[in-house]
Amino acid sequence: MSENLLELAERYREILRQSVYLVRSMEVEGELSVAQVSILNMVVAGPLRVGRIAENAGIRVPSATEQIIKLESAGLVQRTADPSDARVVLVTLTDTGRGRLKAANARRSATMARALEALDAAEIQAVAAAIPALSKLNAALVGQSARTADTTTA
């Protein structure tokens, strides 16, 4: 069994490797970057503190701060102090940000959907059926690596 798992792991790793480059190649001049879309997608539901954004994104707080400042400069989010704790900065999506995010998401999803059209019904079904498992797999990987951050930082 561990044998089969290892083989599956290798094959999925290869898929992932390709995907990393594909995601990069989906970037388009003048549009929001993947990093930016990721953050904006997080604050669609409501204001989030910087630390929480970093955690969700799988990056360190300073990296999140940097992106957020860029997004603020572009007028896509707003930074406000948390009234109950002045150390905390809450990031809120602006209307402009909402619009740009929607457009970026639409374009990216359309690109992906177009690629999905190259698959036959059974293959599409297979991808759809795997989504929950892949999501769980990602969660397991997060818990596993858990970065050195937790123990190292601060």
Next chain:
Amino acid sequence: MSENLLELAERYREILRQSVYLVRSMEVEGELSVAQVSILNMVVAGPLRVGRIAENAGIRVPSATEQIIKLESAGLVQRTADPSDARVVLVTLTDTGRGRLKAANARRSATMARALEALDAAEIQAVAAAIPALSKLNAALVGQSARTADTTTA
């Protein structure tokens, strides 16, 4: 149907977004990077020219050159002129490179396999069943973006 495809596209994009960061977080100090492993994996089967490596990796030739030079400095590959065409540089894996690659692959696959163990049998089956479809999906994405490279680069 296009509706369903769009929804599936969105969900898969989310998986992908997470994966990009997870791949990064799998990096370990002092070990080969993803970029390097990718290239080394290509030359396991035999010598490859720089242009071909770039193409396989989904990067531009200068980027490939840079990585390859680093790998050569580290003694993991060797660059030799193609006897039949002196413009061509052939990249060959050294024994050292083979060893280091094997170790890196083993560690990464083990990490992935450990995460897969968090899944139940049905979920593992779902992932395994989706692999060919995902592979095809990646291929479709490659063909689609096709980068501006082809027409732009001299």
Next chain:
DNA sequence: CCTATGTCAGCACGACTGATATTC
């Protein structure tokens, strides 16, 4: 002379660590 192949130079983006306010 024109094309193909690869390399060099310089740049952009996005992550990281370490150090520093500010607030609790």
Next chain:
DNA sequence: CGAATATCAGTCGTGCTGACATAG
């Protein structure tokens, strides 16, 4: 005062474009 939160400064990795050298 120590811990938590965010930011600033400086660095690194890895990609890109444009210019260039060499070979076909």
